[in-house]
Amino acid sequence: MEKSDGRVEVVGYWISAYVHRVRWALKLKGVDYKYTEEDIFNKTPLLSHLNPVHGKVPVLIHHGNPLPESAVIIEYIDDVWTHDPLLPQDPILRAQARFWAKFLDQKVITSTALALYSEGEDQERAVKLAVEYLDRIEEQLQLQGNIFFGGEKIGYVDLVMGFVAYILPVWQEVASVNILDLSRFPAIAAWTVNFLEHPVIKTEYLPHRDEIFSFYSRRRQELLPLCGSQTHLGKKVWSFLLS
Amino acid sequence: MEKSDGRVEVVGYWISAYVHRVRWALKLKGVDYKYTEEDIFNKTPLLSHLNPVHGKVPVLIHHGNPLPESAVIIEYIDDVWTHDPLLPQDPILRAQARFWAKFLDQKVITSTALALYSEGEDQERAVKLAVEYLDRIEEQLQLQGNIFFGGEKIGYVDLVMGFVAYILPVWQEVASVNILDLSRFPAIAAWTVNFLEHPVIKTEYLPHRDEIFSFYSRRRQELLPLCGSQTHLGKKVWSFLLS
Structure with a gap:
């Protein structure tokens, strides 16, 4: 189990349900993170840098690695912080x-x-x-x-x-x-x-x-x-x- | 590691790339399986029974549990037969x-x-x-x-x-x-x-x-x-x- 020490960041948009599910997953795991709001209608170069393929939120940044796609992110969160599993073990x-x-x-x-x-x-x-x-x-x-x-x-x-x-x-x-x-x-x-x-x-x-x-x-x-x-x-x- | 003993079955269609990837995954793991061809243009009641939600191939049947969706099936194969992993461990x-x-x-x-x-x-x-x-x-x-x-x-x-x-x-x-x-x-x-x-x-x-x-x-x-x-x-x- 990894200590949550501020190296986790979520780039999101306030109304996105895809972003909320990632934030819930981190909260359920008790992982602290920094949240950065990105205006998806006036995208900053940051977002193209973090998610060059889709240019969408959410992006999770962990140890400097940017990871897009909410479903992929939640599986990642479950793989890294293995306590209180989000997916069944069977x-x-x-x-x-x-x-x-x-x-x-x-x-x-x-x-x-x-x-x-x-x-x-x-x-x-x-x-x-x-x-x-x-x-x-x-x-x-x-x-x-x-x-x-x-x-x-x-x-x-x-x-x-x-x-x-x-x-x-x-x-x-x-x-x-x-x-x-x-x-x-x-x-x-x-x-x-x-x-x-x-x-x-x-x-x-x-x-x-x-x-x-x-x-x-x-x-x-x-x-x-x-x-x-x-x-x-x-x-x-x-x-x-x-x- | 599970012994492959004939309890694995793939329902597929000959030209489907989604079916081929599942068959490759089983072959890479060395898992024997029974293959059943399903005419997707004249679907049998079997397919609606196995995959009531989408009615599509491939369906993997293991221990009597039918499982649709090739991406889901491949992750399942990797979860059950853990040798020679298909997904990275990191x-x-x-x-x-x-x-x-x-x-x-x-x-x-x-x-x-x-x-x-x-x-x-x-x-x-x-x-x-x-x-x-x-x-x-x-x-x-x-x-x-x-x-x-x-x-x-x-x-x-x-x-x-x-x-x-x-x-x-x-x-x-x-x-x-x-x-x-x-x-x-x-x-x-x-x-x-x-x-x-x-x-x-x-x-x-x-x-x-x-x-x-x-x-x-x-x-x-x-x-x-x-x-x-x-x-x-x-x-x-x-x-x-x-x-």
Whole structure:
């Protein structure tokens, strides 16, 4: 186990759910770190230096090594600070956790973001997709019958799923859609309460609901003309890339 | 270390590069397995049962547990059969391997596939993107100065990159594009030779060049009307989802 001695740094952006999950992981491990805010809409040369490939946050810096990609960072944190593991130790449970984390990132986030950034028929399709993907999550939570995906303790999948607890509800308001239907997703609803009540999540920085609302209202206005497509071909492309 | 005793099964499709990388991983570990071919264009109920979420191959079955997603499967194989590791043991190198594997899957495969399934201006853009992504791979290979991404031995990233060695060259012919320019990518060219000459890759099943050519010529005809879009909005969607 490595002593946390200030050599850990996170470069992030205040509203990014990808950044929050990394900060939660470090907090759960009890690792102190320096947090540096980067304006992703007016990127500094620092970010291109730290993450030349994608130019995105979060970036974790440890012993001078910059490491991008939240999923990769969380696995790294679990590999370096091995106490209080975030991933299960059993290989098959470990693999399943990786599977669901990927599913959340690739399917749930993509479809819910498309629901936020579209309108009309496109939006209806995105909402339908998002609900079907969340059915899988609901099914898993019910099947496992634990408080969290990680069992009694918060784990890797819970951190990746975090945005469902505090960002998705606001996206719904911004885009006037209903995805998180309580009667359809009772286990996700219970998970949300437990997640937000967890001592680490509760005390770690999270943006206020009103800040989330006004940020994504603005983003929706900007991105709507780009993402919503009423054209036949546009829809086909959309469906192909979501498949 | 687990004895390989026939309880391992791979459900796959003959031309899938995602399936080949899993078979290579098992072969590199010396794990015997049963291979079952699944016609992904006429899926049997077996596949929906094994992989209800995505309905895709490969699926690894071990001790009766079905596990989908090639990247997840390879990490699982490395977790269960710990000899001859496919991922580096050092946490930062391990994280970097995961980063590049993800980059290959998300950026290199997506952009080269779009180059295959498009024409005209769309195709030019896809080729340009693919070449820029491959620049990053070239840079890494040159920087590391090893035979393989994994060092002297084939590792995780090499397996994920495998399609560059035997499928991408054929895609180029099918779509009449030039992505793998030898003078621009000398390290990738050297890697390709070393990869295909590796005793495990050489002796493991790979489809013949002509089979790859005719399969993807047919696929290109089928998918061209869906993926190529000359509309303004279609292109925007395309660029947004690729970003």
